[in-house]
Amino acid sequence: MEMYENIYNSLLKVKEKNPLVHHITNYVTVNDCANIVLAIGGSPVMADDEREVEEMVSIASSLVINIGTLNGRTVQSMILAGKRANKLNIPVILDPVGVGATTYRTKVAKKLIEEVNFSVIRGNLSEIKNIAGIKVVTKGVDTSEIGDTSSKMEEEKEIAQQLSKKLNAVIAITGEVDCISSEDKSYYIANGHKILSKITGTGCMCSSLIGSFCGAESDYLMAAVAGIASMGIAGEIAYEKTKNLGIGSFKASLMDSIYNLDLNIYKERSKIY
Amino acid sequence: MEMYENIYNSLLKVKEKNPLVHHITNYVTVNDCANIVLAIGGSPVMADDEREVEEMVSIASSLVINIGTLNGRTVQSMILAGKRANKLNIPVILDPVGVGATTYRTKVAKKLIEEVNFSVIRGNLSEIKNIAGIKVVTKGVDTSEIGDTSSKMEEEKEIAQQLSKKLNAVIAITGEVDCISSEDKSYYIANGHKILSKITGTGCMCSSLIGSFCGAESDYLMAAVAGIASMGIAGEIAYEKTKNLGIGSFKASLMDSIYNLDLNIYKERSKIY
Amino acid sequence: MEMYENIYNSLLKVKEKNPLVHHITNYVTVNDCANIVLAIGGSPVMADDEREVEEMVSIASSLVINIGTLNGRTVQSMILAGKRANKLNIPVILDPVGVGATTYRTKVAKKLIEEVNFSVIRGNLSEIKNIAGIKVVTKGVDTSEIGDTSSKMEEEKEIAQQLSKKLNAVIAITGEVDCISSEDKSYYIANGHKILSKITGTGCMCSSLIGSFCGAESDYLMAAVAGIASMGIAGEIAYEKTKNLGIGSFKASLMDSIYNLDLNIYKERSKIY
Numbered sequence: 001m002e003m004y005e006n007i008y009n010s011l012l013k014v015k016e017k018n019p020l021v022h023h024i025t026n027y028v029t030v031n032d033c034a035n036i037v038l039a040i041g042g043s044p045v046m047a048d049d050e051r052e053v054e055e056m057v058s059i060a061s062s063l064v065i066n067i068g069t070l071n072g073r074t075v076q077s078m079i080l081a082g083k084r085a086n087k088l089n090i091p092v093i094l095d096p097v098g099v100g101a102t103t104y105r106t107k108v109a110k111k112l113i114e115e116v117n118f119s120v121i122r123g124n125l126s127e128i129k130n131i132a133g134i135k136v137v138t139k140g141v142d143t144s145e146i147g148d149t150s151s152k153m154e155e156e157k158e159i160a161q162q163l164s165k166k167l168n169a170v171i172a173i174t175g176e177v178d179c180i181s182s183e184d185k186s187y188y189i190a191n192g193h194k195i196l197s198k199i200t201g202t203g204c205m206c207s208s209l210i211g212s213f214c215g216a217e218s219d220y221l222m223a224a225v226a227g228i229a230s231m232g233i234a235g236e237i238a239y240e241k242t243k244n245l246g247i248g249s250f251k252a253s254l255m256d257s258i259y260n261l262d263l264n265i266y267k268e269r270s271k272i273y
Numbered sequence: 274m275e276m277y278e279n280i281y282n283s284l285l286k287v288k289e290k291n292p293l294v295h296h297i298t299n300y301v302t303v304n305d306c307a308n309i310v311l312a313i314g315g316s317p318v319m320a321d322d323e324r325e326v327e328e329m330v331s332i333a334s335s336l337v338i339n340i341g342t343l344n345g346r347t348v349q350s351m352i353l354a355g356k357r358a359n360k361l362n363i364p365v366i367l368d369p370v371g372v373g374a375t376t377y378r379t380k381v382a383k384k385l386i387e388e389v390n391f392s393v394i395r396g397n398l399s400e401i402k403n404i405a406g407i408k409v410v411t412k413g414v415d416t417s418e419i420g421d422t423s424s425k426m427e428e429e430k431e432i433a434q435q436l437s438k439k440l441n442a443v444i445a446i447t448g449e450v451d452c453i454s455s456e457d458k459s460y461y462i463a464n465g466h467k468i469l470s471k472i473t474g475t476g477c478m479c480s481s482l483i484g485s486f487c488g489a490e491s492d493y494l495m496a497a498v499a500g501i502a503s504m505g506i507a508g509e510i511a512y513e514k515t516k517n518l519g520i521g522s523f524k525a526s527l528m529d530s531i532y533n534l535d536l537n538i539y540k541e542r543s544k545i546y
Numbered sequence: 547m548e549m550y551e552n553i554y555n556s557l558l559k560v561k562e563k564n565p566l567v568h569h570i571t572n573y574v575t576v577n578d579c580a581n582i583v584l585a586i587g588g589s590p591v592m593a594d595d596e597r598e599v600e601e602m603v604s605i606a607s608s609l610v611i612n613i614g615t616l617n618g619r620t621v622q623s624m625i626l627a628g629k630r631a632n633k634l635n636i637p638v639i640l641d642p643v644g645v646g647a648t649t650y651r652t653k654v655a656k657k658l659i660e661e662v663n664f665s666v667i668r669g670n671l672s673e674i675k676n677i678a679g680i681k682v683v684t685k686g687v688d689t690s691e692i693g694d695t696s697s698k699m700e701e702e703k704e705i706a707q708q709l710s711k712k713l714n715a716v717i718a719i720t721g722e723v724d725c726i727s728s729e730d731k732s733y734y735i736a737n738g739h740k741i742l743s744k745i746t747g748t749g750c751m752c753s754s755l756i757g758s759f760c761g762a763e764s765d766y767l768m769a770a771v772a773g774i775a776s777m778g779i780a781g782e783i784a785y786e787k788t789k790n791l792g793i794g795s796f797k798a799s800l801m802d803s804i805y806n807l808d809l810n811i812y813k814e815r816s817k818i819y
Contacts, residue, residue: 027300027573028580028592034301034473039520044473045371046301049344052375059374071595071619073344098591101605102598198805200580200590246802247585256519259471300573307574307746312793317746318644319574322617325650332647346617529792532744 003187003225004266010217010226011261015041019061019215021208024048024078026068026097029201032251033064033208039258040230042212048074053081058088061215065116066204067108068097075108082116091119091214091223094169095207099123100130113167119220121163122172122207122228125156132163153177157186172224174206180228182221189225190271191232193239199247199254206231209258225272233269234258276460276498277539283490283499284534288314292334292488294481297321297351299341299370302474305524306337306481312531313503315485321347326354331361334488338389339477340381341370348381355389364392364487364496367442368480372396373403386440392493394436395445395480395501398429405436426450430459445497447479453501455494462498463544464505466512472520472527479504482531498545506542507531549733549771550812556763556772557807561587565607565761567754570594570624572614572643575747578797579610579754585804586776588758594620599627604634607761611662612750613654614643621654628662637665637760637769640715641753645669646676659713665766667709668718668753668774671702678709699723703732718770720752726774728767735771736817737778739785745793745800752777755804771818779815780804 001009021042025033034044047056050073057063063085065078085092094116099109109131121128126136160171160181172180178189196202210227217223234257241257242249274282294315298306303319310317320329323346330336336358338351358365367389372382382404394401399409433444433454445453451462469475483500490496507530514530515522547555567588571579576592583590593602596619603609609631611624631638640662645655655677667674672682706717706727718726724735742748756773763769780803787803788795 026592028576030301031304031473031577035520035524038471038473045374046299046342047371047375047378048342049377051345052377055375055377069592069594072597098593101591102593102601104595104598104601105593198584200577200584244806246799246805247581248798248801248805251581251801252521252525252798253519255521255524259519259521260517303574304577304746308793308797311744311746318647319572319615320644320648320651321615322650324618325648328648328650525794525798526792528794528797532792532794533790 003272004270006222007226007229007270008263008266010213010222013216014212017061017216018043019212020045020059021062021064021211021215022057022060022081023064023066023208024053024074024081025064025066025204028068029204032201033204035255036205036258037208037212039255040209040212042215048077050077050080053077054084057081057085057090060090062211063090063092064095064208064211065092065112066095066097066207067105068204070105070108078112079115082112086117091220092116093207093211093214094118094121095204096121096123096127096131097203099127100136106130118167118169119214120170120172120210120224121167122174122210122224124203125173125175128159128163128171128173132159134159153179153188157181161186170220170224172228174203174228178228180221180224185221187225188273189229189232191229191236191269193235195239195250196235199251202231229270229272230258230261233265234261236269276545277543279495280499280502280543281536281539283486283495286489287485290334290489291316292485293318293332294335294337294484294488295320295330295333295354296337296339296481297326297347297354298337298339298477301341302477305474306477308528309478309531310481310485312528313482313485315488321350323350323353326350327357330354330358330363333363335484336363336365337368337481337484338365338385339368339370339480340378341477343378343381351385352388355385359390364493365389366480366484366487367391367394368477369394369396369400369404370476372400373409379403391440391442392487393443393445393483393497394440395447395483395497397476398446398448401432401436401444401446405432407432426452426461430454434459443493443497445501447476447501451501453494453497458494460498461546462502462505464502464509464542466508468512468523469508472524475504502543502545503531503534506538507534509542549818550816552768553772553775553816554809554812556759556768559762560758563607563762564589565758566591566605567608567610567757567761568593568603568606568627569610569612569754570599570620570627571610571612571750574614575750578747579750581801582751582804583754583758585801586755586758588761594623596623596626599623600630603627603631603636606636608757609636609638610641610754610757611638611658612641612643612753613651614750616651616654624658625661628658632663637766638662639753639757639760640664640667641750642667642669642673642677643749645673646682652676664713664715665760666716666718666756666770668720668756668770670749671719671721674705674709674717674719678705680705699725699734703727707732716766716770718774720749720774724774726767726770731767733771734819735775735778737775737782737815739781741785741796742781745797748777775816775818776804776807779811780807782815
């Protein structure tokens with residue numbers, strides 16, 4: 001079976017199961033994350049109080065932890081929910097937004113990884129390098145390094161596979177070309193459009209898509225590939241539909257495009273190696 | 274006077290008074306709630322710190338309490354603001370989002386109902402059943418039961434009227450057909466479109482519309498009918514304008530449609546029994 | 547050089563430098579603030595925990611403090627980040643949303659001004675009057691007085707210049723005609739459209755634009771003029787493109803218009819005196 005068929009099969013599973021995707025996330029992009037989960041076929045729930053997260057996650061199909069606007073209160077909730085999810089074999093996805101930008105952010109990410117077993121960790125190269133303990137210079141939460149070359153692709157694959165082995169998690173490095181790896185298998189995805197970096201939350205939304213797929217697809221490497229490919233392809237379509245109209249039109253069209261993904265679109269557009 | 278004329282009269286009152294609608298609400302849909310209040314003709318304010326909510330609500334025309342992402346801090350604010358609103362005869366609307374999904378959520382809703390007198394409570398059937406003490410199975414915060422039949426409509430009316438009598442509040446059960454009841458009078462509304470459930474926050478926005486109408490219309494049963502009918506009709510128009518474009522376009526069009534409601538639209542489209 | 551050229555030069559500086567604009571802001575309009583910073587050419591970061599704000603602001607080009615949904619936790623973060631920014635000569639912008647509406651809000655604004663040196667303070671007339679210690683009647687957080695006359699313009703200029711002298715900050719009073727002042731120099735801007743007041747967050751977004759310009763333009767009076775003129779002009783264009791479609795379409799078009807500002811647009815539309 002071709003990769004685009006695998007992705008489409010994963011999408012069908014999401015549409016059929018309508019997985020409940022529990023998020024403990026930031027207040028900047030939370031609405032977009034909820035809507036993109038609905039657009040792909042899941043159901044979002046965003047409870048974050050420590051008094052209820054364990055109970056909420058226990059009825060969920062997956063858990064997305066996003067540290068975009070972390071604080072003492074929600075970090076505690078993330079750990080409680082993550083541990084409970086682990087006990088119940090519910091997949092947990094980590095989006096370590098801006099890790100490396102501050103000492104606190106780095107400490108929290110480290111603590112999360114110590115306390116919780118993640119099924120998928122998705123970040124840009126500097127975030128994943130930080131998680132892997134490789135020194136990087138970070139600027140805010142949106143850092144990504146441009147100018148991928150084949151040597152950079154090799155480097156990403158090596159970092160991702162080593163980290164995957166260490167953490168027993170699928171590692172997804174998103175950028176101009178995305179690199180998604182299990183311990184011994186890697187995929188590159190060349191979909192996407194640079195305008196995606198001109199709206200806030202495309203990284204967060206991508207993690208929410210991965211969470212949606214993980215809630216319905218037991219192969220988490222495939223789920224991560226499906227989520228990232230879907231985001232990239234939808235970005236391409238949205239750009240083609242709105243061109244230089246601007247980011248307001250682009251954002252609405254991006255949601256539309258996620259909502260309308262189908263077999264033909266995956267077949268025609270997937271650039272997965 | 275026909276119902277559509279009553280609703281339109283309520284709308285005119287909103288446009289004329291420009292009621293200040295104080296929300297203590299969740300961080301997922303708060304922006305949409307603020308915008309829909311503006312679209313219908315009100316003014317939103319979202320202060321939620323316990324140091325200021327009593328003073329803020331005292332200059333407001335209505336208060337909307339939404340427990341979507343409740344936590345210890347805001348629950349205290351909800352109670353303080355609700356009690357102050359009660360003292361000042363300012364109507365209070367409750368949206369018990371996801372009540373029943375967790376023990377904490379159920380406890381908080383119960384406590385709110387014990388401490389605050391609500392003018393209107395709006396939820397889906399499972400939420401209202403939970404408030405009424407009727408056992409249900411809940412999935413996350415978006416549960417609604419589909420497949421209304423006339424026996425189900427009768428059941429909803431009975432639940433709503435009994436709960437209305439008990440709490441001295443208008444009870445609004447939204448779903449495929451909505452049921453809005455005072456102690457002895459019920460309306461059914463058959464407006465809406467199923468795509469409304471594919472964007473986040475339509476329930477919350479509906480409660481904010483009810484809050485806007487309650488801020489200008491002293492008949493709270495009429496205010497609830499007006500808010501719910503407005504949402505349903507706007508959803509129909511938005512779907513007709515955007516068809517299968519997707520939920521990004523639909524959401525923008527939904528806001529547009531609320532903004533442009535008028536007498537003719539209510540006349541042609543209202544399905545209220 | 548004409549004013550429109552100065553503004554365009556400031557825009558070029560933003561596009562070239564891509565300043566990191568740290569916000570400690572409200573959860574109602576935070577997504578729109580992030581997107582408008584991206585649309586003008588900056589990079590937003592919204593960290594608000596006291597454990598990390600000092601470190602985060604130290605890598606930022608400017609700091610925007612917005613008290614829309616203030617609470618005890620974030621107020622402490624605002625002071626910490628503001629003081630650190632002052633030490634590092636990073637410009638700090640204050641948006642005193644709804645100051646005067648509650649005692650708490652007024653106290654917090656006062657404390658912020660005592661503890662932090664602001665480069666720019668932007669508010670509507672009632673907010674700025676409150677900061678200046680002039681008694682006003684406030685309704686919620688969106689109060690603005692309409693019906694500007696030349697005597698009112700003179701009054702605004704006097705208030706702004708006196709406050710500017712007292713606080714050593716650029717003072718921006720936005721309304722039908724905006725008044726932006728340093729201690730001894732004032733500009734009026736007559737751009738904008740009244741529909742801007744029908745979506746939430748245009749004030750906040752305006753402050754975020756000022757923050758973006760301040761992150762790249764060392765003349766903060768010019769930065770404030772550039773931010774406010776950009777918002778007004780984008781509002782005009784968005785209204786012309788969407789007319790009476792409604793506020794959903796208008797909002798998307800507003801973001802588009804900020805994204806597409808260029809020299810010709812500033813030249814043709816700037817109404818700055």
